[in-house]
Amino acid sequence: MLKNLKGAALPNVPRPPPSTGKQKENQVTTDNAAQCSVTSIYGANIGDLYRKVTATWCKSPVSHSFAISVESPCDDQSHNTCKIDLNGWQFWGKKGLKNIEIDGERVDIYWDFRETKFNASPEPCSDYYVAMVCDEKVVLVIGDMKKDALKRTKKKLSLIDPNLLCKQEHICGKRLFCSKTKLGEGIQEHDIIIENCLSDPDDPEMWVTIDGTTIIRVMNLHWRFRGNEIVTVNKTPIQIFWDVHDWLYNKSSSSHGLFIFIPGEPDSNSIINSDDDCNINIPKFCYVLYAWKTE
Template identity: 50%
Template sequence: MSHELVEAAPFSIPKSPSAEKVCQEQETDKAAPQSAITFVYQAKLAELYCNVTATWCKNHTSHSLCITMEKPCQNNQCCTCKIDLNSCQFWGKKGLKSFEVDGRRVDVYWDFRQAKFSSTPEPCSDYYVALVSKQEVVLLLGDLMEDAYKRTRSRASSEEAKLMYKKENLSGKRLFCTKAMLEEGKKEHDIVIETSLSGPDEPEMWISIDGTVAIRIMNLYWRFRGNETVMLNDVPVEIFWDVHDWLFSSLGTSHGFFIFKPCRLDGDYSSGSPSQYNSPKGSSSSTRGFCHFLYAWKTE
């Protein structure tokens, strides 16, 4: 068992990841392997509300999960637990680490021995990661819930952790595939962004949800930045895009930026780096304040 306390930047809504390394993997025209996915939750630790960030990363040489826990009002202090998913030893895929948040001990349990993966850094099934404090599971990731509760000998938290936003980096040529939580209590929806930027016709872009084209943007030279609201099973979803750099910058030097959010977006996103977003007044739904931020890097 180890104790780790690491200083990090204070919590904030994600900015442009231009300084972050994007995984250099071989791409095909059909798929864009995801190199980094970040989920940010709000979890209740006793009477203390904390932000928990879970980042899954994968490239040619490494595959890891990094969990960071911090108080929203705390400056330059957080606790981090990093799990190596590339471990070739069977026993290394199950473990336990501990740290302290504001004097409270938090245990991180995980089991990836049977985990199934696809092209994304995040497992598809058969795993769990549990954050436990004082015999309460304050955050549980994965589908092996019974195994997690049995191993930790803990009960569910009195207040379920809420997903605040998801951020990811994708790289590809013409297609960018992702998943987004657009309806509370339901599975993530499949989203595909397809582009046609070269050829005799004007550049175009299509955004599809679950195989159906939701938005078609023609003449991107004039509509490289914009937003539209689409209806998904009677739920309004705001979609914002900014692909200026796809058209006017060198490939691989910058990214297209997208936001997918149930209900109405507030705030100024014109810079491509959202600084804040607000939920409609009176809304208590966990997905009402949820945003999916996507940074799409075009390759040759």
């Protein structure tokens, strides 16, 4: 599943479309709202099958939305999606219930965003839940209010725990890009800061900091615009891949750098093969960050 790009062992993940037009820091245009988004992909047992569930938070100057979709493991083109508008003036829609049908199974989706707190990210930071119910069991809860979700649904948690497979985030900035994500097991989130200094064309540099400690310093980006290193965070090895070619050579008003964080040693990131008839490949967790550099 992971392929190498020329010049570095960089996993081949989908690239976003090129941006157009001038943009301000921490703001995106309506036409390129994907630059301000957070997408998490979970694996959950729904209808007695392992399925991928994609949750996406998007924010632009004129809209703020959440969408959750369920993928059929036997048909990659089949998606069932529930969309929720998070605009502040629609208070009535901040707590609700919708249902979708997946291979003949009814799936109920509950949410409560009435007291939700946000920071700079499109994704909430606290006080919310999204719960997915199938076959009288709660198969997935997103957010920090699990007890409230269980109380409202009046259902028990599924005996098969869901797992987070991948998180993908788009962030805009000039020299500094800040994010927060889990790396490895446990509930702890880590602060990630990526900083660049491209003002000196003869000696461009880049730094990657996790939890206040600079773990990677890349000098002379002209020669090392693609690369990878293995670092240790709280005794956990983390593989970090980067590709910042566009930062240096893309002349448009907005260009992106790509960063991928994969917990574990290289030989431990094998694909887990499912025993289901569809033979699903389950990758270990990775965090993908698109750092959009704006003028």
